[in-house]
Amino acid sequence: MIIAYVDYKVVAKPNKLSKYWPEALRSRIEDGTAKAIHIPFTKDTILRSLEQFNVYNMPETAMIFTARQIIMPLAHLAST
Numbered sequence: 001m002i003i004a005y006v007d008y009k010v011v012a013k014p015n016k017l018s019k020y021w022p023e024a025l026r027s028r029i030e031d032g033t034a035k036a037i038h039i040p041f042t043k044d045t046i047l048r049s050l051e052q053f054n055v056y057n058m059p060e061t062a063m064i065f066t067a068r069q070i071i072m073p074l075a076h077l078a079s080t
Helices: 014-020 022-033 045-054 068-078
Strands: 001-005 039-041
Touching: 001 014, 001 045, 039 045
Parallel strands: 001 039
Antiparallel strands: none
């Protein structure tokens, strides 16, 4: 799953945003069955996430967030 948050530039602590999660998502994150990445709702991070993750390459856990996995690769691409 790709979970995007409006009004955030970086999602460094997704658990702090749990108030936005529906109960089904919350329970799957808590029991470890969800595979998710948490990102800001921006065109670049959404496109990069779609390039990086798919049914064959899913996030390893439910708490992958943008600071390492998405934002840093984008910064590297912007400098090339």
